[in-house]
Amino acid sequence: MENIRNQTKIFFLRILNIPFAFLMHAIDLIMWPIQKIIGVRNMPYIFLLPNLIFFGLFVIIPLGANFFFSLSSGDELLFAERELPTTKQYDQLFDCESYLNPNTCTEDFFWRGVYNTIFFVVFQVGLMIFFSVLTAVILNKKIIGRGFFRSVFFFPVLLSPVVVGLIWQWILLKNGAFNAIIESYGGDKVSFLTDPSWAMASVIFVSIWAHMGFYTLIVLAGLQAIPPNLYEAAEMDGTSRERIFFRITLPLLMPNLLVVFILASIKGVQTFDEIYVLTGGGPGTSTSLIVQYIFTTGFASSGSVQNFGLAAAASMVLGVVLLFLTLMQLYFSRNKESKHQEI
Amino acid sequence: MNFKFILKAISVALVSFSLTLISAVSFAATDVRIMWYGDGDKENVPIAAQIDEFNAANPDINVILDIVPYDAIMNTLPIQLAAGEGPDIARVTDLGGLNKYYADITPYVADPSYYEKSFGPFLNWYRKPGDTTSIHGFHSTMTVTGPYVNKTLFEQAGVDLLGPGATWEEWAAVSIEVAEKTGTPIPMAWDRSGHRVSGPAISMGAKYFDSNGDPKLVDDGLKAMTQMLYDWHQAGTMSKDLWGSVSGSKYHAPNDWWNAAEVVFMMSGSWQIGRFANEVGDDFDWWAVPAPCGPAACTGMPGGNALLAFNANPAVGKVMDYLSSKEQLSSFIGQVLAIPGHLDLQVDYQTDDPNAKHALNTFAGAVPTIDQVAFDLQAHVDNRIMFNAIISRLGQAIVGEMTMEEAWERMDEDVEKQLKEKYGG
Numbered sequence: 085m086e087n088i089r090n091q092t093k094i095f096f097l098r099i100l101n102i103p104f105a106f107l108m109h110a111i112d113l114i115m116w117p118i119q120k121i122i123g124v125r126n127m128p129y130i131f132l133l134p135n136l137i138f139f140g141l142f143v144i145i146p147l148g149a150n151f152f153f154s155l156s157s158g159d160e161l162l163f164a165e166r167e168l169p170t171t172k173q174y175d176q177l178f179d180c181e182s183y184l185n186p187n188t189c190t191e192d193f194f195w196r197g198v199y200n201t202i203f204f205v206v207f208q209v210g211l212m213i214f215f216s217v218l219t220a221v222i223l224n225k226k227i228i229g230r231g232f233f234r235s236v237f238f239f240p241v242l243l244s245p246v247v248v249g250l251i252w253q254w255i256l257l258k259n260g261a262f263n264a265i266i267e268s269y270g271g272d273k274v275s276f277l278t279d280p281s282w283a284m285a286s287v288i289f290v291s292i293w294a295h296m297g298f299y300t301l302i303v304l305a306g307l308q309a310i311p312p313n314l315y316e317a318a319e320m321d322g323t324s325r326e327r328i329f330f331r332i333t334l335p336l337l338m339p340n341l342l343v344v345f346i347l348a349s350i351k352g353v354q355t356f357d358e359i360y361v362l363t364g365g366g367p368g369t370s371t372s373l374i375v376q377y378i379f380t381t382g383f384a385s386s387g388s389v390q391n392f393g394l395a396a397a398a399s400m401v402l403g404v405v406l407l408f409l410t411l412m413q414l415y416f417s418r419n420k421e422s423k424h425q426e427i
Numbered sequence: 428m429n430f431k432f433i434l435k436a437i438s439v440a441l442v443s444f445s446l447t448l449i450s451a452v453s454f455a456a457t458d459v460r461i462m463w464y465g466d467g468d469k470e471n472v473p474i475a476a477q478i479d480e481f482n483a484a485n486p487d488i489n490v491i492l493d494i495v496p497y498d499a500i501m502n503t504l505p506i507q508l509a510a511g512e513g514p515d516i517a518r519v520t521d522l523g524g525l526n527k528y529y530a531d532i533t534p535y536v537a538d539p540s541y542y543e544k545s546f547g548p549f550l551n552w553y554r555k556p557g558d559t560t561s562i563h564g565f566h567s568t569m570t571v572t573g574p575y576v577n578k579t580l581f582e583q584a585g586v587d588l589l590g591p592g593a594t595w596e597e598w599a600a601v602s603i604e605v606a607e608k609t610g611t612p613i614p615m616a617w618d619r620s621g622h623r624v625s626g627p628a629i630s631m632g633a634k635y636f637d638s639n640g641d642p643k644l645v646d647d648g649l650k651a652m653t654q655m656l657y658d659w660h661q662a663g664t665m666s667k668d669l670w671g672s673v674s675g676s677k678y679h680a681p682n683d684w685w686n687a688a689e690v691v692f693m694m695s696g697s698w699q700i701g702r703f704a705n706e707v708g709d710d711f712d713w714w715a716v717p718a719p720c721g722p723a724a725c726t727g728m729p730g731g732n733a734l735l736a737f738n739a740n741p742a743v744g745k746v747m748d749y750l751s752s753k754e755q756l757s758s759f760i761g762q763v764l765a766i767p768g769h770l771d772l773q774v775d776y777q778t779d780d781p782n783a784k785h786a787l788n789t790f791a792g793a794v795p796t797i798d799q800v801a802f803d804l805q806a807h808v809d810n811r812i813m814f815n816a817i818i819s820r821l822g823q824a825i826v827g828e829m830t831m832e833e834a835w836e837r838m839d840e841d842v843e844k845q846l847k848e849k850y851g852g
Contacts, residue, residue, distance in 0.1 A: 159849045161509035167851065176844075187829060190844075192837070193675070196828075258668055278672040280826050365674030367667070368826035372674045380675050384502045388676065388815045389845040390509075 147403075153396035159389045166393070173397035194398055196369045197377040204288060204373060205352040212292045212299060212348055213341060219296065220303035221333070234304075238297035245294070249361025252290045253277070256362075277363050280370040287359050287371050294358060295351065299344045306340030307333070339416070346413040353405055374402050456489040457742040461734070462504060462514040464497045466763075469701045473762040481749050488742045497678075508737065515738040516746065518567060522552045522733055523808035529553055529563035530736045535744025536562060542751070545769045552806045553735060564735035565751040566768025568760060571790045571797065572626045572696040572727040573718050574598070575703070577611075578782075579711035580691050584608035591717045591725070595627060595655060598719045599664055602692040609691075613666045615659060616681035617694035619673070619822070621814025626728040627694075628652035628817075629800045630721030635813060636803065644813050644842050645835045648723060653821050653831065660825045671826040676815035682706070696727070697790035701764035704783040715786035718793060726798035729805050731768050766791055809846060816841035 119127055154173055156166040181188035186195035223234050240248065255261045256276040263273045276286045310333065318328050356375035359365065365372030365380075382395025461478070465471040471494050478492045493514065495503075500519060507513040508528040519525060533539050542550065542562045549566040551559070581588055584605040589597055599615060606614035617623055625633070632648030659665040669681050682699075684690045686706050703713055718727040734750060736743050749755060753772060760767045760774045764783055767774055776787060804810050816838045824834040 157848060158851070161506065162511075187833060190840075275668060278668040280671075280828075363674075364672070364677050366677075366822070366826070367671035367673075368823045368828040369674050370826070370828070376674070383506060384498075388812050389849045390505060391845075391848055394848075 150396045150399060150403075153392050154400045155393075157393045159391070161392065173393045176394060177397055177401065191394070193369060193372070193380075194374070194377050197372055197374040200284070200369070200371065201353060201355075201373045203284065204291075204355065204371075205349055208288045208291050208352050208355075209345060209348045211288065212296055213344055215292060216296055216299040216303050216344065217337070217341070219300045220307055221329075223300070223304060224307045237300055240294045241297040243294065245358035246361050248290065248294045249358040252286075252293075253362055256286055256290075278367050280367050283363055283367055283371050287362055290358065290362060291352075291355060295348070299348060302340055302344050302347075303337065306337045310336045342416045343413070346409055346416065350406060350409045350413070353402065353409070374398065378402070456487055457740070458489050458491060459516065459742050459746050460491045460493060460514040461746075462493050462495055462500065462517040464495055464500045464518055466698065466702060469705060470763050473759050477750065477755055477759065481746065485745065488745060490746055513737050515740075515743050516564070516734055516736050518732050519735050520730070520732045521811055522731075522735075523806065524811050525735070526553060526555050526563075526808060528737055529561075530739035530743075531561040531563065532736045532739045532744050532747055533560070533562045535739055535741050535747075537744075537748050545751070545753075545771060547770065548802075549731070549733065549768055553733060556808070564733050564747060566731050566733050567756075568698070568763065568765035569729065569731040569768040569794075570697045571729055571766065571793050572623055572694070573715055573790060573793055575685075575693045575695065575699070575713050575715050575786070576602075577685075577688060577691055577693075577711055578714045580605050580609050580611055580688070582712075588714070588716065589719075593717075593719055595630070595652075595719045595721060598692060598716075599655075599659060603664055605691045611689060611691050613681075613684055613690045614664050615692045615694070616665060616669060616684055616690045617656070618681070618696075619670050619677070619679040619818060621676070621811075621817040622728055622730060623694055623696070624652060624656065624817050624821070625804060625814065626718060626726050626801060627721065629728075629798050629804070630718065630724045630726050631655075632721065632723040634800060636800075636807075642807070642809055642813055642842055642846065643839075644816060645839050648721075649817075649838075650831075650835060651721070653817065653834070656821060657824055657831055667825060670822055674822070675819045686710075696730070697766050697786070700783050700786045700790070703786075704764060704778055704780045707782075713782050713786075715789040717789065718796070724798040724800075726796060726801050727793055728801050729794070729797050731766075733768070766794070809842075809849070812842055812845045812849075816845075 115127075115130070118130060122130070152163065152168070153166075155170060156163070156168040157170050157172050158166045160166050177191050177194055179190040180186075180195065183189070183195070186192045186199065189195045219237055223230060223237070227233070243251075253260070257263070258273050258275055258278065260276075262276070267273060274282060276282050314332050314336075315328065318332060323331075354375060355373055356379065359371055359373065360376060360379075363371045365376045378395045378398045381391050381398065383390065463471070463474060465474065475492055475494075478490050482488070482490055500517065501521065504513060504517055504519070505521075505525060508525065513528070536542065539562055542565060546565045549569075550562065553563040554561055576588060578588070581601075586601055586605050586608070589601060602614040605611065625635070628649045628651075629635075631651040632646070633652065634646055634648065635642065635644065637643040656665070660667055660670065666684075669679055669684075673679050680695065681690060681693060682702070685693050685703075688711050697715075700715075707713055718725050734747065736747060751769075753769065756767065756769050757772055757774050760769075760772065761777050764776055764778055764787060766787070776784065778784065804813075820829070820834040820837045820841065823829050823837075824831050829837070
């Protein structure tokens with residue numbers, strides 16, 4: 085009986101296998117001559133080719149086009165109609181009497197974007213790491229509803245940045261939910277989004293709320309990878325909780341925190357959509373970051389000249405910053421891997 | 428069945444298939460794509476009905492109406508056109524700014540003289556400098572900028588409305604008085620738009636052009652008006668929450684405050700009439716009032732939107748003829764409660780709202796009083812560059828990122844920089 089069942093199973097599997105076998109033979113018909121020509125050692129390049137074609141088409145070529153745009157001027161979109169080559173866009177971007185005072189720069193909006201981005205990244209990343217560690221440490225403990233709270237903290241990560249922006253706009257507007265609560269307790273309304281002194285703090289808060297869950301998850305994974313016997317040994321030695329945290333938890337978490345730091349910094353530098361929805365970069369330019377400058381200069385000029393060249397030059401500068409951060413990430417992650425191998 | 432027979436059968440099948448394909452193609456309707464932004468259903472429903480009617484009467488043409496947000500017209504359309512794409516027709520407000528993409532439909536319209544007679548002064552707004560004959564489209568609605576007041580609040584405060592000839596300072600003073608007496612939070616609110624600032628600036632003496640007719644933005648007139656706006660923001664006459672709330676040249680209108688009766692005096696324009704009639708309803712009485720005066724004039728800015736062609740062919744010509752006809756335009760304008768861009772159009776406005784009727788009369792009556800500088804500015808291809816420079820720099824000054832002196836300097840620099848980028852040099 086068992087034998088018949090097995091034979092039936094094999095029979096059906098063979099039938100199911102026919103299309104795949106046919107496909108593999110068809111591929112073999114193409115690959116065999118290629119292998120003959122280029123040799124077995126070079127075949128991996130052939131298998132990488134489809135992916136490389138798409139990568140080239142949608143990443144490398146646009147990157148090259150962006151570079152050439154940054155070396156051209158005019159308001160035309162087509163290369164043939166643009167003035168080329170010129171370093172005018174870079175000269176314009178970096179034309180400043182004092183880099184510390186955007187008002188002295190020809191492209192003051194760009195430099196305001198640079199300073200706002202630096203401010204945003206420093207505080208957003210710093211506070212996010214702090215709150216991620218705090219949350220992860222709490223969620224790592226055996227508390228009631230741990231699974232529920234882990235989901236709750238991760239949930240905002242799943243939301244679209246536009247949704248995040250709109251939700252918090254309704255909450256933080258002068259006539260929004262938060263001010264209604266403040267007023268009901270007899271307080272005065274606060275212009276969270278339209279007062280320059282509040283606006284940046286508001287967007288940093290919203291950004292942390294939206295992205296913290298992802299980084300909490302990374303830190304949580306790091307916490308769970310710490311061998312429990314280290315804690316047991318420390319407890320047996322009568323080490324205080326603070327000392328355990330600073331001498332065991334934090335040092336062993338450091339590789340994860342580095343990853344969090346670099347990933348959050350890259351994401352922070354690229355921030356655009358949720359702030360654009362939340363404040364539009366205002367009041368004035370107080371929450372306008374570099375990406376918004378690029379977007380506005382190149383694509384959303386509302387009838388002014390669409391300066392593709394200047395936008396491309398600014399995105400090249402942004403690209404250099406992101407490249408630096410990515411290299412840092414690669415360096416630290418390789419360092420971490422080699423240390424693991426040594427252990 | 429021999430080989431020759433199979434070959435014959437295949438040939439017959441191929442020929443039949445090709446003939447079917449050719450006939451299908453030759454009888455297929457010609458597509459005409461219109462990119463349309465509308466002020467909600469108030470404008471979208473009437474135009475969609477007209478297009479449906481046209482399609483039913485013209486089976487050889489298939490008009491596709493793409494209803495898009497205003498931002499798409501301002502930001503996406505220019506990029507599509509620059510890339511050689513874009514619709515056949517679009518409803519545009521940056522009338523001169525896109526003129527290099529307009530197609531001349533003169534050979535394809537039934538009667539070119541109808542366009543000259545009906546839309547004459549506006550046709551030059553679409554043409555390239557030096558061109559006096561091309562027909563690119565027609566004015567869908569004309570607009571005039573000007574203020575509205577919450578008449579109910581004035582009555583509650585026991586303050587009389589000011590008449591023609593009242594100055595901006597006088598209107599600000601009575602708006603503050605009404606706000607104080609009625610507990611209204613915002614005496615005055617303006618659309619965040621350079622176009623809206625320009626009428627009052629011209630009233631204060633702004634010229635916008637030098638003696639050669641080239642853009643020269645900042646002069647004493649513009650300084651006077653922008654300084655006044657700055658002062659009103661600092662004094663609380665205007666709320667920083669509107670102008671200061673966004674960045675750059677982004678448009679922002681105070682409609683939510685207005686609808687909630689939180690504003691005494693609102694500077695906007697005739698295109699709001701239909702919207703107010705729908706949204707304010709019986710909540711309060713609102714009136715349009717004549718453009719306040721400055722030392723040089725008492726003017727608003729003309730404007731409007733036009734349906735303009737980016738492809739010229741018989742189908743586009745036929746669609747333009749249909750939509751610009753007196754019958755269709757009159758029906759459209761009557762439903763949307765706008766001022767016609769047609770010079771000889773009898774409109775039966777479909778509203779019983781006395782506020783809307785009064786506002787339509789006020790704005791229609793304001794057209795002859797529009798200053799020539801305002802017409803020249805509206806007709807200039809680079810007017811948006813000037814409008815955007817005003818709004819982005821004034822916005823920065825209002826929130827304290829720069830002084831007014833710095834803002835004026837930057838306004839001129841912005842205009843100069845953009846013109847250089849556009850024309851070289």
